[in-house]
Amino acid sequence: MCELLAGDVGVDVMHAMRPQFALQIDIGxxxxxxxxxxxxxxxxxxxxxxxxxxxxxQMMPPTSFLWLFSYAVL
Incomplete structure (x- = not known):
């Protein structure tokens, strides 16, 4: 917990703790x-x-995630 509060963590924790949002599609x-x-x-x-x-x-997502990012479109 002390590492989390001090910011001594990887990008993994940053992504895990990100807020979740809903995509509002009625705005055009x-x-x-x-x-x-x-x-x-x-x-x-x-x-x-x-x-x-x-x-x-982990500091960065594994390379196996890269294909998800190149094809993820709505």
């Missing part, structure tokens, strides 16, 4: 890059929590 056209970024969030959040639960801090 949403830029494709924003939708793509929004779709990445659940995968990164899950990865972050898996790292925390396993007790294996």
């Amino acid at each position: 056209q949403i830029a494709a890059d924003l939708v793509k970024e929004f779709n990445k969030t659940p995968a990164l959040k899950t990865w972050g929590w898996m790292c925390i639960i396993d007790g294996t801090p």
Whole structure:
């Protein structure tokens, strides 16, 4: 907990602790890059929590996640 408060943690914790948002689609056209970024969030959040639960801090997501990010569009 002290490491978390001090900021001495990896990107995994940052993604795990990110707030969750809902995409509001009734406001008109949403830029494709924003939708793509929004779709990445659940995968990164899950990865972050898996790292925390396993007790294996990681600085960056594994390369196996990269294909998710290149094809995640709504």
